[in-house]
Amino acid sequence: MRWLPRSRPAEPMSGIGAPMFGNGLHLPVPADDFHGYLERLRDPDPPPAQDEFLVDWAGIRTRVPMLPWAPPEFAGTYAPSLPIPTDGYRSEAEEYVGLALSLVSDRPTYRVVEVGAGWAPWAVMGVRCARRLGKRPTGLAVEADPMKAAWARQHAIDNGVDDAVTVLELACWHTDTTVRFPRVDAQDMGGAVNPGTGSMDNRGAHFEHIEVQTVTLDDLLDLDEPTDLLHVDLQGMELEIILPALELIERTVRFLAVGTHNRYVEGMLQHTLLQREWALLMETPSTSVYDGVKPTLTGFTVQDGNQFYANSRFRDADPGIVRAGR
Numbered sequence: 001m002r003w004l005p006r007s008r009p010a011e012p013m014s015g016i017g018a019p020m021f022g023n024g025l026h027l028p029v030p031a032d033d034f035h036g037y038l039e040r041l042r043d044p045d046p047p048p049a050q051d052e053f054l055v056d057w058a059g060i061r062t063r064v065p066m067l068p069w070a071p072p073e074f075a076g077t078y079a080p081s082l083p084i085p086t087d088g089y090r091s092e093a094e095e096y097v098g099l100a101l102s103l104v105s106d107r108p109t110y111r112v113v114e115v116g117a118g119w120a121p122w123a124v125m126g127v128r129c130a131r132r133l134g135k136r137p138t139g140l141a142v143e144a145d146p147m148k149a150a151w152a153r154q155h156a157i158d159n160g161v162d163d164a165v166t167v168l169e170l171a172c173w174h175t176d177t178t179v180r181f182p183r184v185d186a187q188d189m190g191g192a193v194n195p196g197t198g199s200m201d202n203r204g205a206h207f208e209h210i211e212v213q214t215v216t217l218d219d220l221l222d223l224d225e226p227t228d229l230l231h232v233d234l235q236g237m238e239l240e241i242i243l244p245a246l247e248l249i250e251r252t253v254r255f256l257a258v259g260t261h262n263r264y265v266e267g268m269l270q271h272t273l274l275q276r277e278w279a280l281l282m283e284t285p286s287t288s289v290y291d292g293v294k295p296t297l298t299g300f301t302v303q304d305g306n307q308f309y310a311n312s313r314f315r316d317a318d319p320g321i322v323r324a325g326r
Contacts, residue, residue, distance in 0.1 A: 025312040026279035026321050029101075031085075033320065034093045037100040038082045041129050049078040053158070057082060058125060059132075061158050062090075066119040066151050090121060091306075094282040095257060098308040099126055101281070102229035102255045103133060104318040110137040113220050115172040115241065116233040116259070117141035120152035120165065126229060127161045138164055140220055144171035144179075144212045172234065173214035174244040180211060217245040221252045226314065233259030236298030239268055250276065254314045260286050260305040262297035269307060277312040281321060 029037070043059025052075045053061045064075040070089035079087070086092045099122060103110060110130035114123040120141035130137035139161070143149040149169040156162040171179050221227055230253045232238050238258055242249065249256065256278070260266045266285060274280060286305035294300055310317060 024323055026281060026310045026317065027323055029097060029281045029321060034084055034097050035082060037097045038093065040100050041096065046078065049076050051076060054079060058129065060125050060128065062155065063158065066155065092284055094284055094306055094308055097282065098255060098257045099229065101318055101321065103130055105228060105316050108135055109225065110135040111222065111225060111227045112229045113140045113227050114231045115142045117143040117152050118148050119155045120167060122231045123165050124155050124159050124161055127164045128159050141165060141167045142170055142172050142215060143167065168215060170215040171212040172241055174216060174240055175214065176216060177214050178211050179214055217241065217248060221248055223252060227253045229255050229257060231257045236261040236265065236296060238265050243272065250311060250313060254311055256309040258307045260307055261301050262286060262288065264297055266305060266307065273309055278309045279312060280307060281310055282308040
């Protein structure tokens with residue numbers, strides 16, 4: 001039997017003043033609650049720090065060369081502090097909190113799909129934390145850059161989850177085709193699919209490009225089992241992937257995390273998803289400096305943002321983010 005989402009029609013919400021229309025299910029996550037959610041991910045018995053690895057509070061071992069912004073002296077160290085407001089080398093607290101929320105469900109399984117994965121930090125961490133919680137997890141990581149796809153496979157091995165995390169050396173796109181991807185160095189995490197024919201990427205830099213086979217969300221999302229977390233980080237190409245697949249995402253995905261790279265992407269996601277029974281639980285806007293002429297808005301971005309959405313068609317979210325009486 002094929003899985004069908006639990007849903008309910010939108011209805012007015014009673015209360016003081018004008019009625020609130022829409023589902024009204026989820027509440028935003030205040031920063032004061034971050035500490036409690038992140039502590040759920042803490043590994044009480046983390047692996048020892050050794051060699052070139054940085055071990056974080058969740059027990060994740062990461063090779064420091066995979067962290068472009070991390071000082072080399074992090075190698076062989078343990079970082080027990082929670083990443084509030086950020087860990088300073090990988091991501092902000094909101095992305096970690098989103099992962100923690102995605103792990104809460106009434107099912108014994110857990111599924112995470114990471115698109116634009118780099119070294120697959122979220123697929124690997126999600127699977128490892130799910131196992132520690134007693135769930136049966138699976139992860140998919142999609143990365144177009146051959147070097148970073150190799151990193152993702154190694155990262156899964158380093159954390160003992162290579163049997164549950166599949167790394168696809170492909171580019172996620174809205175159709176089955178081949179696309180061009182820039183050949184960037186290890187320190188450059190900003191490579192994106194180039195739909196044009198020239199050597200200029202979306203930031204205005206010129207690179208040699210390689211041809212990469214694509215995979216679509218239709219291939220990645222399971223119609224028989226919900227995906228607890230879909231993490232999308234495509235350096236400005238997020239709308240090209242998400243919007244054509246919205247109906248599929250709404251049927252199959254509980255939580256959607258999006259790395260954002262310009263204000264247009266952020267606004268379009270808000271404009272579209274908030275009308276379609278998604279709740280924006282956390283957001284950090286991207287930062288741009290308009291310092292010249294660039295071929296895309298992403299070219300002006302100096303600090304990525306992130307948005308974390310809950311799909312209100314699923315009714316098994318953590319009680320802490322569910323409105324009382326709903």
